[in-house]
Amino acid sequence: MHETFFTLAIVWMVGLLGALVLLASRQRSVADMLMSVDTMGLVICAVLGLYGATRGEPGYLDAALVLALLSYVQTVAGARYLHHGRAFHDEEDGR
Amino acid sequence: MPLWGPLLLPWVLGVVLAFLDGRRAWVAWLAIAGLAGTLVCTVWLLPQAWSAQAPQFISGDWPVGVGIRLRADQLSIVFALVSTSVLLGTLVYEHVAGGITSRSFPALVVFLGAGLTGVFFTSDAFNFYVFFELAMTSAFALASYGEKPRNLRAAFTFVVVNLMGSTLFLTAVVMLYLTTGTLDMLSIIAWGQAGPPFALAVPGTLLLCAFGVKLGFFPFHFWAPAVYRDAGPTVAALLAGALANIGSYGLLRFGVDVMPQVLAQARPLLEILGAASILYGSILALSRRDTREVLAYASITQAGLIIAALGLDGREGLCAAVALALAGSVDKTALFLAQDRGGERARRAYSVAAFSTAGVPPTAGFWSKAWLLRAALEQGHTPLAALVVAASALSLLALFRAYQRERWLREGAALHRGTGAVVYALSLALIAAGLWPEPLLRAGRDAIQGLGTLP
Amino acid sequence: MMATVLQWVGDGLVALGLLFITCAVIGIYRLPSVLTRVHAAGAVPFGAALVIVGATLATADGWLLLRGLLVAAFLMLTIPSSAHAIAWLAEGRPELAHDKARRGRGKQDRTPESPGR
Amino acid sequence: MILIASLAVGLLFACGVRMVLERELVRVACGTVLITNSSVLLILAGTFPERGEALGAQPGGPVTDPVLQSLALTAIVIGFAVSALLLTLVHRTQRAHGSLRTDRLVEAELQRVHAVEKGEGP
Amino acid sequence: MSLRSVAHVLSLALLYAVLVGSFHPVDLALGAALALGVMHLFPMAGLPPVLSSREHWRRVLHLPRFGWALAVLVVRSCFHVLTVIFGRAELANKAGVVEVPMGERTARGVQVSSWVMSLAPGTVLLELDWERRVMRMHALDASDPDKLLRQQDNFYQRYQRAVFP
Amino acid sequence: MPILLPILLALACAPLAYVAGRWRPGAAAWMGAAGALAAMGALVHEWATQGPTRLVVPWAPSWGLSLEFTRDGLSGLYAAMALGVGALVVLYSRAYMPHHLHEEGRPARDEVRFQGLLLAFMAAMVLLVTVDDLLLLFVALDLTTIISYLLIGFDREDPESRAAALLSLVLTGATSVVFFAGAMALGLHYGTFSLPLVIERAAHDPASTGALVCLAVGALGKSAQVPFHFWLPRAMAAPTPVSSYLHSAAMVAAGVFLLQRLYPLFAPATDVRDGLLAIGFLSMGMGSLMALVEDPFKRVLAYSTIAQYGYALVLVALGSDGAPLYVAVHAPCKAALFLTAGAVTQVTGKKKLSEVGGLRHALPVLAGASAVAAAGLSALPLTAGFFKDEVFFHALAQRGPAFMAAGLVGAGLTLAYTLRLWWGLFGGPRRDVPAAPRLLVAPVVVLAGLILLGGVLPGLLVAPARAAGAAMLGAPSTLELAYHLDARAENLLAVGAWGLGALLFATHRAWASALSRVLTGVSHVGPERAYRLLLLQLDRLSTWLHEKEVRDLRDRVASVLVPTGLLGLTVLGVTPLRDRFKVGTVGWADITLVMALAFASAAALATLRAKGHLRLVLLISCVGFSLAMVFAFAAAPDVALTSVLVETTFTLLFAGLLALLPSERLKRAQEEAQKPRGRDRLAAGVAGASAFLLSWSALSHLQADRVGARTVELAKAAHSPNVVAAVLTDFRGLDTVGEMTVVVAALLGVTSLLGLNLGRKGRR
Amino acid sequence: MRSFVPPLSRLLLWPSLMIALAFWMKGGASVGGGFPAGALAGLAVLLQYVVAGRDQTRRYVAVRYAAPLAGVGLLLVVGTAFLPVLAGYAPMSLFPRPDQPELGVGGLHLHTALVFEGGLMLIVFGLVVTVIDRFALRTGTDAEEESGP
Numbered sequence A: 001m002h003e004t005f006f007t008l009a010i011v012w013m014v015g016l017l018g019a020l021v022l023l024a025s026r027q028r029s030v031a032d033m034l035m036s037v038d039t040m041g042l043v044i045c046a047v048l049g050l051y052g053a054t055r056g057e058p059g060y061l062d063a064a065l066v067l068a069l070l071s072y073v074q075t076v077a078g079a080r081y082l083h084h085g086r087a088f089h090d091e092e093d094g095r
Numbered sequence B: 001m002p003l004w005g006p007l008l009l010p011w012v013l014g015v016v017l018a019f020l021d022g023r024r025a026w027v028a029w030l031a032i033a034g035l036a037g038t039l040v041c042t043v044w045l046l047p048q049a050w051s052a053q054a055p056q057f058i059s060g061d062w063p064v065g066v067g068i069r070l071r072a073d074q075l076s077i078v079f080a081l082v083s084t085s086v087l088l089g090t091l092v093y094e095h096v097a098g099g100i101t102s103r104s105f106p107a108l109v110v111f112l113g114a115g116l117t118g119v120f121f122t123s124d125a126f127n128f129y130v131f132f133e134l135a136m137t138s139a140f141a142l143a144s145y146g147e148k149p150r151n152l153r154a155a156f157t158f159v160v161v162n163l164m165g166s167t168l169f170l171t172a173v174v175m176l177y178l179t180t181g182t183l184d185m186l187s188i189i190a191w192g193q194a195g196p197p198f199a200l201a202v203p204g205t206l207l208l209c210a211f212g213v214k215l216g217f218f219p220f221h222f223w224a225p226a227v228y229r230d231a232g233p234t235v236a237a238l239l240a241g242a243l244a245n246i247g248s249y250g251l252l253r254f255g256v257d258v259m260p261q262v263l264a265q266a267r268p269l270l271e272i273l274g275a276a277s278i279l280y281g282s283i284l285a286l287s288r289r290d291t292r293e294v295l296a297y298a299s300i301t302q303a304g305l306i307i308a309a310l311g312l313d314g315r316e317g318l319c320a321a322v323a324l325a326l327a328g329s330v331d332k333t334a335l336f337l338a339q340d341r342g343g344e345r346a347r348r349a350y351s352v353a354a355f356s357t358a359g360v361p362p363t364a365g366f367w368s369k370a371w372l373l374r375a376a377l378e379q380g381h382t383p384l385a386a387l388v389v390a391a392s393a394l395s396l397l398a399l400f401r402a403y404q405r406e407r408w409l410r411e412g413a414a415l416h417r418g419t420g421a422v423v424y425a426l427s428l429a430l431i432a433a434g435l436w437p438e439p440l441l442r443a444g445r446d447a448i449q450g451l452g453t454l455p
Numbered sequence C: 001m002m003a004t005v006l007q008w009v010g011d012g013l014v015a016l017g018l019l020f021i022t023c024a025v026i027g028i029y030r031l032p033s034v035l036t037r038v039h040a041a042g043a044v045p046f047g048a049a050l051v052i053v054g055a056t057l058a059t060a061d062g063w064l065l066l067r068g069l070l071v072a073a074f075l076m077l078t079i080p081s082s083a084h085a086i087a088w089l090a091e092g093r094p095e096l097a098h099d100k101a102r103r104g105r106g107k108q109d110r111t112p113e114s115p116g117r
Numbered sequence D: 001m002i003l004i005a006s007l008a009v010g011l012l013f014a015c016g017v018r019m020v021l022e023r024e025l026v027r028v029a030c031g032t033v034l035i036t037n038s039s040v041l042l043i044l045a046g047t048f049p050e051r052g053e054a055l056g057a058q059p060g061g062p063v064t065d066p067v068l069q070s071l072a073l074t075a076i077v078i079g080f081a082v083s084a085l086l087l088t089l090v091h092r093t094q095r096a097h098g099s100l101r102t103d104r105l106v107e108a109e110l111q112r113v114h115a116v117e118k119g120e121g122p
Numbered sequence E: 001m002s003l004r005s006v007a008h009v010l011s012l013a014l015l016y017a018v019l020v021g022s023f024h025p026v027d028l029a030l031g032a033a034l035a036l037g038v039m040h041l042f043p044m045a046g047l048p049p050v051l052s053s054r055e056h057w058r059r060v061l062h063l064p065r066f067g068w069a070l071a072v073l074v075v076r077s078c079f080h081v082l083t084v085i086f087g088r089a090e091l092a093n094k095a096g097v098v099e100v101p102m103g104e105r106t107a108r109g110v111q112v113s114s115w116v117m118s119l120a121p122g123t124v125l126l127e128l129d130w131e132r133r134v135m136r137m138h139a140l141d142a143s144d145p146d147k148l149l150r151q152q153d154n155f156y157q158r159y160q161r162a163v164f165p
Numbered sequence F: 001m002p003i004l005l006p007i008l009l010a011l012a013c014a015p016l017a018y019v020a021g022r023w024r025p026g027a028a029a030w031m032g033a034a035g036a037l038a039a040m041g042a043l044v045h046e047w048a049t050q051g052p053t054r055l056v057v058p059w060a061p062s063w064g065l066s067l068e069f070t071r072d073g074l075s076g077l078y079a080a081m082a083l084g085v086g087a088l089v090v091l092y093s094r095a096y097m098p099h100h101l102h103e104e105g106r107p108a109r110d111e112v113r114f115q116g117l118l119l120a121f122m123a124a125m126v127l128l129v130t131v132d133d134l135l136l137l138f139v140a141l142d143l144t145t146i147i148s149y150l151l152i153g154f155d156r157e158d159p160e161s162r163a164a165a166l167l168s169l170v171l172t173g174a175t176s177v178v179f180f181a182g183a184m185a186l187g188l189h190y191g192t193f194s195l196p197l198v199i200e201r202a203a204h205d206p207a208s209t210g211a212l213v214c215l216a217v218g219a220l221g222k223s224a225q226v227p228f229h230f231w232l233p234r235a236m237a238a239p240t241p242v243s244s245y246l247h248s249a250a251m252v253a254a255g256v257f258l259l260q261r262l263y264p265l266f267a268p269a270t271d272v273r274d275g276l277l278a279i280g281f282l283s284m285g286m287g288s289l290m291a292l293v294e295d296p297f298k299r300v301l302a303y304s305t306i307a308q309y310g311y312a313l314v315l316v317a318l319g320s321d322g323a324p325l326y327v328a329v330h331a332p333c334k335a336a337l338f339l340t341a342g343a344v345t346q347v348t349g350k351k352k353l354s355e356v357g358g359l360r361h362a363l364p365v366l367a368g369a370s371a372v373a374a375a376g377l378s379a380l381p382l383t384a385g386f387f388k389d390e391v392f393f394h395a396l397a398q399r400g401p402a403f404m405a406a407g408l409v410g411a412g413l414t415l416a417y418t419l420r421l422w423w424g425l426f427g428g429p430r431r432d433v434p435a436a437p438r439l440l441v442a443p444v445v446v447l448a449g450l451i452l453l454g455g456v457l458p459g460l461l462v463a464p465a466r467a468a469g470a471a472m473l474g475a476p477s478t479l480e481l482a483y484h485l486d487a488r489a490e491n492l493l494a495v496g497a498w499g500l501g502a503l504l505f506a507t508h509r510a511w512a513s514a515l516s517r518v519l520t521g522v523s524h525v526g527p528e529r530a531y532r533l534l535l536l537q538l539d540r541l542s543t544w545l546h547e548k549e550v551r552d553l554r555d556r557v558a559s560v561l562v563p564t565g566l567l568g569l570t571v572l573g574v575t576p577l578r579d580r581f582k583v584g585t586v587g588w589a590d591i592t593l594v595m596a597l598a599f600a601s602a603a604a605l606a607t608l609r610a611k612g613h614l615r616l617v618l619l620i621s622c623v624g625f626s627l628a629m630v631f632a633f634a635a636a637p638d639v640a641l642t643s644v645l646v647e648t649t650f651t652l653l654f655a656g657l658l659a660l661l662p663s664e665r666l667k668r669a670q671e672e673a674q675k676p677r678g679r680d681r682l683a684a685g686v687a688g689a690s691a692f693l694l695s696w697s698a699l700s701h702l703q704a705d706r707v708g709a710r711t712v713e714l715a716k717a718a719h720s721p722n723v724v725a726a727v728l729t730d731f732r733g734l735d736t737v738g739e740m741t742v743v744v745a746a747l748l749g750v751t752s753l754l755g756l757n758l759g760r761k762g763r764r
Numbered sequence G: 001m002r003s004f005v006p007p008l009s010r011l012l013l014w015p016s017l018m019i020a021l022a023f024w025m026k027g028g029a030s031v032g033g034g035f036p037a038g039a040l041a042g043l044a045v046l047l048q049y050v051v052a053g054r055d056q057t058r059r060y061v062a063v064r065y066a067a068p069l070a071g072v073g074l075l076l077v078v079g080t081a082f083l084p085v086l087a088g089y090a091p092m093s094l095f096p097r098p099d100q101p102e103l104g105v106g107g108l109h110l111h112t113a114l115v116f117e118g119g120l121m122l123i124v125f126g127l128v129v130t131v132i133d134r135f136a137l138r139t140g141t142d143a144e145e146e147s148g149p
C-alpha cells in the first residue's frame, strides 16, 4: 500500500516532469523556459529523493542534494546572460 | 624491460611537462629525451615480443576479463616503434625549426605518444577506446597549434568529424561488450569462434567506419584534405604520420585478430572501398596545386592501399597492410615536414619520401607496395594489381608535379642543420629499409604472426 | 507501531508535497505572465522538500532522514535565488519575458532573444 | 524495453546529427553533446532488462551491471572533457573568422584554395 | 581559533558525517580536519563583525522562533498562491511591484528580509535599491500594497529583528 | 668476391667525385672518370683472368631474396659500355658544364652535383646490367629512372626541362612499374626471383603472355619505343652530356638490355616476339623519318636513337645473338654524335641545323671524328658500325624478303639522316667560330678512334659479342664478324642501303617539307597526343571532382555518418541472425523509465526547433536531466549523480561561451542558420534510423553472462562495497587513469587556446 | 546583482566543498567518488564566478592554481596506478590487496583508491575551474580577428 503509493507518486512526478518538458519546449519566452528548467531540476530533486527513499539507497539522495545545492546556478547564470549578456560577474558590472 | 615501461614513461613525462612551459628549450629537450627513452624501452621489449609468449600483464592482477589486460605482441611493438619514432622526429623538428610557440605543445605530443602506445599495447576493447581518446584529445588540442585562422579552421573540422568517428568506435566497443559479455580481446576472439556466425557483424561494421575516419579512406576522408592543408606542417605530420596509425592498427587488431570472421565477410567491401580510395586519391591529387593537398590525397590513396590489402584473402595481404602502414607513416611524416621548406635538404628529403610514397625503389614504400602487388597477384586479383600500378604512376605524377612546382623553384626558408637532420633521418630510414628490406619484411610477416585465426 | 506511524506521516507529507508541486505546475501553465508564474514556481521547492522529508521519514531510517532534511534545508536556502533571478530578468528585460505564445493569441512568434549589452 | 531504449538512442542520435549538420558553430557543439548523450544512453540501455530484478535487490547492494555503469561514467567524462575543448575552439574559431557560421569557414578555406590555384602562393 | 570558526568547523564536520553516514569520532575528526582545510583554502570574505557572546546567544535563542514563523509564513503564502492559481484568477491581474522600504534594517537584515520575501510564494524580490533604500518586490496579489508592507514590517519586527536586525 | 669489385668501384665513383669536388670543383670529373676507368679496368681484368661467374649474397630471406650478381657476356659488354662512355662523358662535362651553368645563371659549384649524378647514373647502370634477379633488375631500373629524372630536370629554372623531366619520370616510371608487375607475377609463378632459376623453370613451364607483355612494356618504355617513344625527344632539353650518355649508351639501352637479359623467357612466346618485332619496325620507321625532318640537331639524334633501338628490338625479337653487339656498337657512335652536337652548340650557341653549317673549317678535328661516328652509325665499312648492320641484315635475311626490304629501307634512312646531320653541321659554306675547348673534342676523338678500331680489327669485337650473345640466348653463339667480299644477302642489302641513303640525302630537299607536314599530321593522332589527352582529361576529372568534393563541415560530417548508416543498415539486412530484433517486455516498474526516456526524446526533438541559443542550451540541459532520471531509474545512481553534475556544468560552460560571443553575431548566425537543407534532414534521418536499428539489434542479443557479474563477486576482495567504484578505481582503474589523462589533455588544449596573454598581446 | 544571491552563494561555498570532499571519501563505499567530487567542487567555485566575479574568486589560492592542481591530481592518479610496480606488483594494484585485511574505522576506509579518487577530484576540479576562469576572462573580443584567411 505504502510502497504502491510511493511508486504512484514517482510516476505522477515523472508525469509532471513531462509536463515541464513540454512547457519548456513550447517556445514560450526565454524567461519561462529558464523557469521551467529550474522547476524541472527541483522536481527531479524530489523524484530522486523519493526514489532513493523507496529503494533505501542514499546515493540518490546525494544526487538530490547536489540538485538542491546547485540547480539554481544555471538559472542565475542564464538570467544574467539574458539580462546583460554576461554569464559571469564582472568588475565593471556594478550589479 | 617490463611491458609497462614504454607506457609509463611518456605518461609520467606528460604529466610533468604539463606543468612546464614548453616554449623553453630545456623543456622541449626533456620531452624529446622522454620520447627517445620511450623508443629505447620499446626496442628493449623487442626480444620479449618475439618470444613464444608475448609479454602481458593484467592490471591489479585481477582475473582475465575483470582486470584490463595489456599485451605487446609483434604487431603492437612495430606500430609503437614507428609511431614513437615519428613523434620524436616531429617534436625535434618543431623544436629546432624555430622554437615551440605554445606552452603545452611538448606535453601534448608526449600525451599523444602515451595514447598511441596505450592503443597499441592494450588488449582490452574499452581500454583501447580510452587510449584512443587520449590520443585523439591530444590531437584535438594540437590541431590548432599555430592558432592562425586557418589552423583553427582545420582544428574545428578535425575535432567535429573525428568526434563522430570516436562515437562510432565507442558504440562498437559497447556493442561488443553487450554481445560477448567481455571486453578482453582474447576472450572476444574465443567467443567469436564459438558464437553465431554473424553476431559481430554490426560492431565490425562500425569499427570499420570508425577506423575509416581515422585512417581517412573513401568515403570517410573528406575531412583530411582540409585538415592536412590548413593545420601547421608539424601538426599535419603528426596527424598523418602518427595518428592515422590508429586506423590501420585498429583495422588489423580488430579485423584480423579479434573478429577474423567479420573481416572474412567484409572482404569484398574492403576491396571496393580500397579501390575507390586508391582511384579517388590518385586522381584528385593530380590537379592540386597546394603541395599539402597533394599529400593529403596521396595519404588517401595510401589508406586505400591498406584497405585493399586487408581485403585480400590470405596472409600476404595482411603483411602488406602492415608494411604499407609502417612505411606510409614514415614517408608521410617526412613529406609533411619537408614540404614546408625550400633548399637542397628539403628537396632531397621530399623526393626520397615522395619516391617511397609512389613505391619507387630503393625505398621502404617500394617494398610495401611490392608486397601488396605480390598479394594481389598471388590471389589472382589482377584488377587490384593493375590499380596499384596505375596508382603508382599517378602518385608519381602528382607528387613530382608538386615537387617541381615548389621544391625546385621556391627558394624560401631552407631547412637548416637541425631540421635537415630530422628529415634526413626519416628519409634515410626509408632508404635504409629499401636497401635492406629484411627488417621491414620481417616486421610485416611477424606482426601478423600471433593474430587470431589466420588462414 | 512507530514505523507504521512514520509511514503514515510520511505518506501524508508526500501527498501534500505532490499536491503542492502539481498545483504549482498547473500554475506555471495557467498564470498569465512570467512574473506571476514565478510565484507559482516558487511553491515547487516546498513540495519537493515535503516529498523528500516525507519519503525519508517513512523509511524510518535515521540516516536517510538526516539526508532528506539536509536536502530540504538546502532547497530552502537556494530556492529564492532562482525565483529572484527570473523575476529580475522578467522585469529588467520585459521583451524577453513577453509571452507571445499564450493560448489563443494567434501564431507563435519566434523572434530569437537577444541578450542585451 | 529493448525497442523503446533503442528508439530513444536513435532519436537522440538523429537530433544530435541534425544539429551537427547545422551551419553554426554553437549548434554543432550542442549536437556533439547530444550525440555523447545518446552513446551513454546506449551503454546503460544494456542494463535495462536486468532492472526488473534489481528493484527488489538489497539496499545499497549490487544492482545492474557495474561494468556498463563504469563504461558510461568514463564515456561521460571523456565527452565532457572533449566538449569543453570544443567550446573553446568554437570561441577561438569565431574570433578568427568573425562569424559563427560554418559556411564562412568554407568560404575562407575556398579563398585560400583559389589563391593557391592561381599561383599566388600560400 | 575564534568561537565562530569552531562553530563553522563543527557544523561542517557534522555535515560531513551525515554524508558519510557515520558519526564515528574518526569521521568527525576527519570532517573537522577537512573543514579546516576548506576554510583555510577558501577563506570567506565579508563576514559580519563578531558579536559579543551575549548578543550571539540571544540571537541563537531567537532563531527557532524565526524559523517557525518562516514556516508558517511559507505555508500560508503557499495556500494563498494556490487559491490564486485555482479559481480566483482575476487576482493574477492584480500582480504588481511593491516597494518595501528598508527601514532600520542593517545590510544583512535587508538581505535576509529580501530572502524571506522571495522564499515565501507570492512575493519575490526584484531588486535592492540601495540609493532609495527600498526593496523592490513583485507580489502575485498586489491588490492591497499597504497590507503587504504591513505584513513585511510585522514579520521583520516580530521575528527577524531579534536574529537578523 | 672479385665480381663485386667493378660494381663497388662504379658505386664509389659518385661519392669520390663529390668529395673531390668539395676540394676543387674541377677535380670531380677527373676523379669520377678515373674511378670509372678503374672499374672498367677491373672488369676487363676479371674478364681476362676469370670466366663467367655468379655471386649470391643473402639479402631478404623473408622473401627468399638474395643479391645476385652475374658476370657474363651481357653484363660485361654493357658494363664496359656504361663505364667507358660514362668516363668520357664525365670528362666532357668538365668542359661543357661551366659554360652551360654560366649561361643558365647558376652557381659553378652545381657542376659537381651534375657530375655526381652522372656517375651515380653510371653506377645504377652497372648495377642494372650485373644483377641477376628479377626484383633487383627492377630496383636498378628504377634507380636509373630516378637519376635520369634528376639529370633531365637539371636545369630546373627551365620550364621545358622540368616538363621533360616529369614526362620521362612518369612514362619510364609507369612502364617500369608495369615491368615490376610482370616480374612479380613471374617470381610468384616460379617461386623465386632469381633469374637463372626462373629461366630454368620457364624452360618446362613457359611464362604467361600477360607477364611477358608487362615485362616488355617496361623495356619498351625505357628504350623509348613506340608508343612510349615521345619522352625521348623532349628529354633533349637536358644538358648535352646527359643526352649523350643516358640517351645513347645507358638509359635507353637499359630497355633493350632487359629484353636481352630476359630473352630465354620470351623465346617460346612467339606472339609476344612478333609484337615486339612490329614495334621495332614501327619505331625504326617512325624514328628514321622524324630524324630526316627535325631541325634541332639533338632532336634528330633523339629520333635516330628511337630508330636505332627499334633495330635492336627487331634483333631481339628475331632472337638474334647480334642484338648485344648492335647496342654496344651503336652506343659510341651515338654518344660521339651527341657530344659533337653539344660542342657545336657551345661554340655557336645554336641548336638547329638550319642555323649552323660549314663548321668543318673551324672545327676540323671535331668534324673528322664526328664523321667517323656518323659513318659508324650509318654502318659504313671500316667502322665498327658496319658489323651492327651486318648482324641486322643477317637476322632479317633469315626471315624472308619482306623483312629484308624493311631492313634495307631502314638502313637507307639511317644513312640519309646521318648524312643530313653531319652535312648540316659541318658542310656548306664556311663559317668561322672560336675553337672548341680540347676537352670538348677529345672524347669524340676517343670514341671515333674506338669505332675505327672496331671496324678495322673486327676480331676484337668477336669475343665479347659472342659472349654477350651466348648470355642472351642461353646457348653458344656463332656470331661471325668479318668483311666478306662476296654477294651474300647482307652485303647486297648494305650496298642497297647505301645507295638508297645517298639517293634520299641527295633528294631530300625535294620532299622533306612534304614529309614533315605528313609527319606532323600523323603525330596529331600519335601516342603523345593520346598521352596528353589522357592527362588533360584526368586533370579535368580531378578538378571537376575537387569542385564537387565535399567541403562544408556539414557535408564532411554527413560523409562520415551517412555511409556508416547505410553500411550498417545493409549489414543488418544481409546478415542472417536469429531473432534479429526482440521487442522486450515493459513491466510496471519500467513505466517511469519509459516516461523519462520519452521526455528526453521530446526535449531532444525540441532542440531542433529551438530559436535562440540559450533556449537551445536549456533544452539540452532538459535532455540531460531527463537522462539523469533515466539513469537513476536504471539503478545507476553513480551515473545519475555524475550526469546531473555534468549537465549543470555544461549549461554554465555554454552560458559562458555565449557570453563570450558577440551578441549581434550570435543573432545574425541564428537568423541565417535557420534555413535547413533537405539533405541534412535526410542525413540525420539515415543516421538516426541506423543508430536505432543497430542499437536494437545489439540490445536484442544481450549476453546474459557478462563479466559484470564477476566484478560483483570480486568487489569484496577489492575492499569496495560500491561495485561501480570498485570497477572504476580498481578493476578498470587503468581506464580511469587514461580518462583522467584525457581530461588533462583537454585542459592543456583549453589553456593554450585561451591563453592568459591572449587578450593583451592579441594573437601570439 | 544587487540582491541576497551573492552572500547566499558565498554561504554555500563551504558546505558544497564539504559535500564534495565527502563524496570523495565515501566513494568506495557508496555513491560518490572522485569525479562527482571534483565536479561539485568545481561547480561551487563556478557559482562564485557567477555571483562574485573573476577577480573576487581568484583570490582563492586553489582557484588561481587550479590547472596545476589538475596536474598534481594526475600525478597522484598515475602514481597510484604505477607505483606498485616498484614493489613488483602489477600496475593498478591497490592496497590493501585482496588478501590483506581491510583498514579503516567508521565511515573511513583506508585504501589507495582514496588517493586515486583524490587525484580524480583534483583533475576534474582543475578542468572545470580553469575552463570557467578562461571563459570569464573577457579578452578584447575582436582583437585577433582577421579579414583575410
Ligand code: NA
Binding pocket: C039, C042, C083, E117, E118, E119, E120, E121, E122, E123, E124
Ligand atoms: Na517567492
Ligand code: NA
Binding pocket: F638, F722, F724, F725, G027, G028, G030, G031, G032, G033, G034
Ligand atoms: Na563511486
